[in-house]
Amino acid sequence: MKRFGPTVALNGAGISIKEGDTHALVGRNGAGKSTLVSILTGLQRPDEGEVLFSGEAAPPLADRDAWRRRVACVYQKSTIIPELSVAENLFLNRQTAGGPIKWKALRARAREVLETYQVDIDADVLAGDLGVEQRQLVEIARALSFGATFIILDEPTAQLDGPAIERLFERMRALREQGVTMMFISHHLDEVYEICQSVSVFRDARHIRTAEVDDLPHDELVSAMTGEATATYTYRSRTAGTGVVLAAKGLSLTGRYEAVDLTVRSGEIVGLAGSGSSGKVGLAETLVGLRRPDKGVVSVNGTPIKDVPSALKAGLGFVPQDRHHEGFVPLLSIAENATIPIAHKLGRFGFVSPASRRARAVEMIKDLDIKTEGPDQPVGDLSGGNAQKVVLARALADDPKALVVINPTAGVDVKAKQSLLGAVEDAVERGAGAVLVSDELDDLRVCDRVLVMFHGRVVKDVPRGWSDHELVAVMEGIEQ
Template sequence: MAADEHTVAANGPEPAANGPAAAVHAEGIVKRYGPTVALDGARLTVRPGEAHALVGRNGAGKSTLVSVLTGMARPDAGHVTFGGAPAPGWGDTAAWQRKAACVHQKPMTVPELTVAENLYLGRFQGGHTIRWRALRERARELLAGYGVEVDPATRIKELGVEQRQFVEIARALSFGARLIILDEPTARLDAAGIDRLFGKLRELRDRGVAFLFISHHLQEVHELCDTVTVFRDARHVLTAPVPGLTKDALVAAMTGEEAGPAGRPRTAARPPGEPVLRIQQLADTGHFAPLDLTVRAGEVVGLAGATASGATEIGRTLAGLRAPDGGRITVRGRPVRTGSVPHALAAGIGYVPEDRHREGLVPGRSVAENATLTVAGRLGPRGTVLPSRTRAFARKMIAALDIKATGPGQPVSGLSGGNQQKVVIARALAREPAVLVAVRPTNGVDVKSKDALLGVVREVADGGSGAVIVSDELDDLRICDRVLAVFHGRVTAEFAAGWRDHELVAAMEGVPAGEGAAPGPSGTARDREPKALDTHGTEGTAP
């Protein structure tokens, strides 16, 4: 049965006519941001005492739905009920807090304040003296009521990630909310912390608290959740009980593609040459395990992983933006001083950051100034920058990358998103790097610009350099000669060109590798200690 047929057949139950009303029911939710449809008739039902997973690829609409369910975004159409009653009025923050709360991946607590102060932040009435001893005692009773063993006088910054999450959950429940949304709650926890978190969630679930569990790790969905809902392309496509739902069926719903034989491999422009980048036992505790990787001239290698997989941190470490705990990086046999952006540039590493607005561009400056930031020292004698040379260099880059601009002097802020990204790539290529590292290079650009940007990366490799694309966007990875799946900080599988969407997504989500993937180290999702997978490429195929 095709994925879409499976989807239609298992759209899930409507709220029961008998029994308790749903903790939350959203129906026909539409949300647009300009021409972008973020939700298209989406729906979701979570029942009291249920652990309900919400999964989907990036851009599926999960975050937008969370914004609607917590009163942060007003839907253009549709309705939401809590316990059978209509959702609070738009802008009534206190009423929304009593209905639903979200524990985000990034802590929302104030690090310098104590646990007690964070628990009651925003609830102090003006003109009243705060009795600190009484406040701490109330906080102690509140935490004890939910089984959280934390000293109320401790500053939040002194707590571990797991304890901070427990404090945030207790704060949410203290408002009266019976629906807690957990957004990637295990992303920064080790195995023991995940087990304790799941134990606490099961206790609260037994007391009637409902959870909406958002995760990229499908093994965790099977371990914790009763029901799963899948969104794809802004639409609801599946709701089903987790027991009995295979991981293959779940991945098929997420991708719209059933498991099957690999497609036809892409023919490389020419066989890969000598190594241009070698990584040996590169590691950053808490982010990625010791990694060995070789990228050859003429080769594009993909690092495919979800947001918290560690793949982005690997890319930033290669660019010198992060200092690893250990390991070596060499470019064309030359050692690179880790943790140093200037040394990485000098060694021949070009870098395209994920966020062009925050890390890639100087908005108030011209196209020419932005494109030549990495070669400013070469544009005049004794470190001076000659405007004529800057403009001439920029004109060459504008022509080479087909940047649509009125000229080198146009402010970069006046360009389209795709052309801004080309300027970022121009800056990375200005020094003619031996290897280009690009993190989500097509983030926030239109389809036509995506093709052009990826074509540039492919041309860099075909010209004799190497390239590494770090992304969870499948279209970004299709130009790669091989793709390494990164899950919980370790490379778990490697795919030659011609991989199927289903195979790669399954590996990125932590589902054990199937046919067509080179299996990584043995272990389940509970076996969280990352181990290295040797990934020295030979002739562009999986070893």
């Protein structure tokens, strides 16, 4: 049991994980998963109940070293410090037992740890120069170096492409063979069936079911998560207009993409698909003014886009790839975050009317079904799916003419995914044109056509009605 004021975050919930298993924990946003993780890692004390490791009671909360020797967590939001080297990150706050730091010995210890866990990364490089996949491997190695044999992986695949996910799974299988027990948190149920032996389902702060993965059909798992029969998203049919709302001509950016032409019409959703190295994210960030191309031009309704302010002024809405760093200000309220683009319209003489801002936020909360205590609640207190809805609400706040969204459903549950995709379709039906970048094939089904990128080039324009095999073959360079 765990309460936060009047909110019951866990209601008699528990989990039991067999030694050596990779055990999935699944549930919709707000089911209690994050609260359970905070208790299992010693960051929160349960109001009722206890935590046992191999039958022994967990150490006192103040004894952080004892907790690290029992359990570690690799979070979706990286805890790596980019300004420090890999070696310094591996031994943060334990560089020395006393006295000055012996840098040569520290780097040697770091190389030994990386070699032990087969992490092919230079211990001397800055962590900020690493990719998402490499940072996760460093975090896993750091966790294991404390001696923990139980690791929690919280949405580790949310920002990885297909090949990187498979490499992570290969590493997880190798760790399991070495006796490491893992709890794997994911909203992607196909991953649960691929990498896990057992699964627990949480819903509405309660433990619903635990079963062996092989004994639990997919439909039953979804039903346990949602409390209802399996629901699938119904993608809407529509006819695009003739007016071009977003256009790119001859875009090239060294190391990202080259010679890209793109047009998006009113009432149309254009998907961008490809591997992590395809250039799709860099292209999307150029469309909204975050990156300046070496060649080419971008325009919204005929207005050239040179930077973010010019994009906003031209009527472009944007959902960034990383909501934690670019999507919202955690300590500000839902109302403050969601109305940033229209603050100048909510008052006179440079002042924002709190009442107007709050009223507009109430509309957004209703339209996007944001689960919250109210518009004054800080966004940092929301679940991942509801925080993402606030990010989308901000993008839609000024009724944009064009919309660019990057991985809008990463790390959110089935219901939140339907709500987010539905909001994009609503905007398009009001006359906007949208570019949707996603690593999820199901997200891309909402698109009228999908531009597939491979090694920085658009290699195929695939109309709606594609099969998984057809699209993946193009994304992997097998067919073009």
